[in-house]
Amino acid sequence: xxxxxxxxxxxxxxxxxxxxxxxxxxxxxxxxxxxxxxxxxxxxxxxxxxxxxxxxxxxxxxxxxxxxxxxxxxxxxxxxxxxxxxxxxxxxxxxxxxxxxx
Amino acid sequence: xxxxxxxxxxxxxxxxxxxxxxxxxxxxxxxxxxxxxxxxxxxxxxxxxxxxxxxxxxxxxxxxxxxxxxxxxxxxxxxxxxxxxxxxxxxxxxxxxxxxxx
DNA sequence: TGGGGCTGTCATGGTTTCCTGACAGGGGGC
DNA sequence: GCCCCCTGTCAGGAAACCATGACAGCCCCA
Numbered sequence: 001x002x003x004x005x006x007x008x009x010x011x012x013x014x015x016x017x018x019x020x021x022x023x024x025x026x027x028x029x030x031x032x033x034x035x036x037x038x039x040x041x042x043x044x045x046x047x048x049x050x051x052x053x054x055x056x057x058x059x060x061x062x063x064x065x066x067x068x069x070x071x072x073x074x075x076x077x078x079x080x081x082x083x084x085x086x087x088x089x090x091x092x093x094x095x096x097x098x099x100x101x102x
Numbered sequence: 103x104x105x106x107x108x109x110x111x112x113x114x115x116x117x118x119x120x121x122x123x124x125x126x127x128x129x130x131x132x133x134x135x136x137x138x139x140x141x142x143x144x145x146x147x148x149x150x151x152x153x154x155x156x157x158x159x160x161x162x163x164x165x166x167x168x169x170x171x172x173x174x175x176x177x178x179x180x181x182x183x184x185x186x187x188x189x190x191x192x193x194x195x196x197x198x199x200x201x202x203x204x
Numbered sequence: 205t206g207g208g209g210c211t212g213t214c215a216t217g218g219t220t221t222c223c224t225g226a227c228a229g230g231g232g233g234c
Numbered sequence: 235g236c237c238c239c240c241t242g243t244c245a246g247g248a249a250a251c252c253a254t255g256a257c258a259g260c261c262c263c264a
Binding site for chain 2: 024085086093
Binding site: 043050 | 221222223224225230231232
């Protein structure tokens with residue numbers, strides 16, 4: 001349901017310099033969170049939030065890997081996608097927008 | 103300069119139910135502001151703000167038409183566009199992001 | 205002179221987003 | 235014991251965004 005709402009969510013997830021950088025970094029291969037934070041030079045809690053947004057939008061997947069020694073590392077990786085947008089697509093999407101939930 | 107920043111601005115402009123509805127309405131043809139506000143059932147100042155965002159992103163153009171009798175009406179119309187986005191495109195765009203303006 | 209239509213802008217709240225420092229917990233190696 | 239690395243969550247404040255009502259200005263028609 002609500003294809004249009006999904007589009008809005010996807011666009012909102014992409015409309016952020018930080019998140020674009022995150023996706024670009026992940027396009028090169030998967031890493032774990034702390035390493036990614038270091039590479040991008042951003043606060044880890046901040047990165048966390050953005051990763052959650054990206055994951056909620058289905059653009060990223062996370063996997064918590066626990067080594068045999070018990071220490072755990074969370075690997076995160078980008079989900080391939082393709083988006084094509086023009087006025088027609090928007091017109092179609094707008095018809096499936098939820099009026100006003102809640 | 104800063105192709106990536108433009109992309110972010112474009113995405114941000116599109117990531118809104120209201121603005122998608124506005125674009126959908128304009129895709130059917132140009133109208134003037136008050137009429138559009140009536141058709142979409144939204145506050146005129148609110149519509150104004152959203153139109154400004156869309157115009158700033160280059161998705162819409164406005165033209166203030168002054169009739170021979172002196173009364174003026176602002177016609178607004180959607181600018182055709184096409185956007186194709188995937189991980190590669192994002193990787194490229196991310197490289198042209200402004201670090202931290204201001 | 206009043207009423208209606210249109211365009212713009214403003215002051216004002218109310219949310220939401222964004223970002224940071226701090227903390228708790230787990231595990232390792234000196 | 236101390237130090238370092240990892241994960242996850244929280245409180246709190248700054249900043250941006252949304253949305254509304256009200257106003258001033260201009261025009262027409264009756």
